[in-house]
Amino acid sequence: xxxxxxxxxxxxxxxxxxxxxxxxxxxxxxxxxxxxxxxxxxxxxxxxxxxxxxxxxxxxxxxxxxxxxxxxxxxxxxxxxxxxxxxxxxxxxxxxxxxxxxxxxxxxxxxxxxxxxxxxx
Amino acid sequence: xxxxxxxxxxxxxxxxxxxxxxxxxxxxxxxxxxxxxxxxxxxxxxxxxxxxxxxxxxxxxxxxxxxxxxxxxxxxxxxxxxxxxxxxxxxxxxxxxxxxxxxxxxxxxxxxxxxxxxxxx
Numbered sequence: 001x002x003x004x005x006x007x008x009x010x011x012x013x014x015x016x017x018x019x020x021x022x023x024x025x026x027x028x029x030x031x032x033x034x035x036x037x038x039x040x041x042x043x044x045x046x047x048x049x050x051x052x053x054x055x056x057x058x059x060x061x062x063x064x065x066x067x068x069x070x071x072x073x074x075x076x077x078x079x080x081x082x083x084x085x086x087x088x089x090x091x092x093x094x095x096x097x098x099x100x101x102x103x104x105x106x107x108x109x110x111x112x113x114x115x116x117x118x119x120x121x
Numbered sequence: 122x123x124x125x126x127x128x129x130x131x132x133x134x135x136x137x138x139x140x141x142x143x144x145x146x147x148x149x150x151x152x153x154x155x156x157x158x159x160x161x162x163x164x165x166x167x168x169x170x171x172x173x174x175x176x177x178x179x180x181x182x183x184x185x186x187x188x189x190x191x192x193x194x195x196x197x198x199x200x201x202x203x204x205x206x207x208x209x210x211x212x213x214x215x216x217x218x219x220x221x222x223x224x225x226x227x228x229x230x231x232x233x234x235x236x237x238x239x240x241x242x
Contacts, residue, residue, distance in 0.1 A: 004209055006191050011181065012203040028179055028207055030232045033154055035179060058149055058156060060132065060228070062183070062203070070127050082133040082183070086149055088125055107181070109230065111151045 011037055011062055015103060032112035040066065042100030050092040054113040060084035064104025067097040089113060132158055132183055136224060153233035161187065163221030171213040175234040181205035185225025188218040210234060 009027070016023035022043040028035040032055070045051070050071060061079040068077045068085060071092035077085060087093055098104045130148070137144035143164040149156040153176070166172070171192060182200040189198045189206060192213035198206060208214055219225045 004212055005194055006189075006196075006198065006209070006212060006214065007207040008198055009205050009207075010201075010203045011205060027205075030177055033232060035230070056151055068127075073126055075127075077127065077129055080131075082131045084130050084132060084148075086128040086130075088127070091125055091127060093127065107228075109156070111154060 011105060011107060015039055019103070027107075034110040036106075036108040036110065038106040038108060040064070040095070040098040040104045040106070041102070043098050044096060045094035050094050052090055052092050053087075053110070054089055056089050056111040057087040057108060058084060058111070059087065059106055059108040062105045062107055064102050065099040066095065066104050066106075069094050069096040132226060132228060136160055140224070148228075155231040157227075157229040157231065159227040159229060161185070161216070161219040161225045161227070162223070164219050165217060166215035171215050173211055173213050174208075174231070175210055177210050177232040178208040178229060179205060179232070180208065180227055180229040183226045183228055185223050186220040187216065187225050187227075190215050190217040 011027075016039055019041045022041075023037075023039040025037045025039075026034060027037055061081055061083050063081055066079040068079060069075075070077070076096060077083075079085075132148075137160055140162045143162075144158075144160040146158045146160075147155060148158055182202055182204050184202055187200040189200060190196070191198070197217060198204075200206075
């Protein structure tokens with residue numbers, strides 16, 4: 001086949017065997033762009049924890065049900081399949097809830113930090 | 122709200138009003154990374170046409186049914202919801218078929234060309 005051919009896959013298959021652990025899997029990495037599948041089942045971010053990322057993220061819920069919480073402006077966004085959110089760099093957010101009765105499958109795209117703004121000391 | 126807040130959307134809503142035209146819409150652009158929704162209904166690439174792109178593409182069928190054809194190695198890949206394909210730079214491909222009876226919705230991520238390999242004269 002060589003490196004030049006297409007590589008197929010499916011986002012719904014090969015689900016993690018242990019549903020008690022939230023699963024983060026890299027689908028693709030190219031330079032600073034990273035594509036990730038996340039499988040949650042009743043998982044939520046730890047109490048008081050906020051994601052605060054140097055780069056932008058785009059995340060879509062492909063299957064399941066979830067709620068994201070944002071710090072500023074303070075709001076919650078209920079996610080159903082097909083819903084996506086663009087999350088700017090350093091926009092603090094957390095997973096408030098995911099459905100405990102089914103797998104929620106996310107597709108997350110992590111984008112590079114803006115040039116010269118990668119890190120705030 | 123300011124620029125710092127989250128921007129939500131849904132990939133299944135606001136479908137194009139004219140189903141006779143294949144619709145390409147940019148969801149997000151950041152630097153050289155471009156995220157696109159494509160809505161097809163019975164559309165296919167023109168006879169003899171091949172996509173031959175300088176950058177890598179990752180494309181997932183979110184809804185519908187489709188067939189992609191690749192030139193080298195010669196193969197077809199049938200796509201159902203959740204199926205995705207990583208298409209290397211300059212891997213020639215075409216849309217051979219999309220379901221004429223329903224909207225097929227694609228999420229395509231266009232990635233930058235490899236450094237120094239952007240164009241082959």
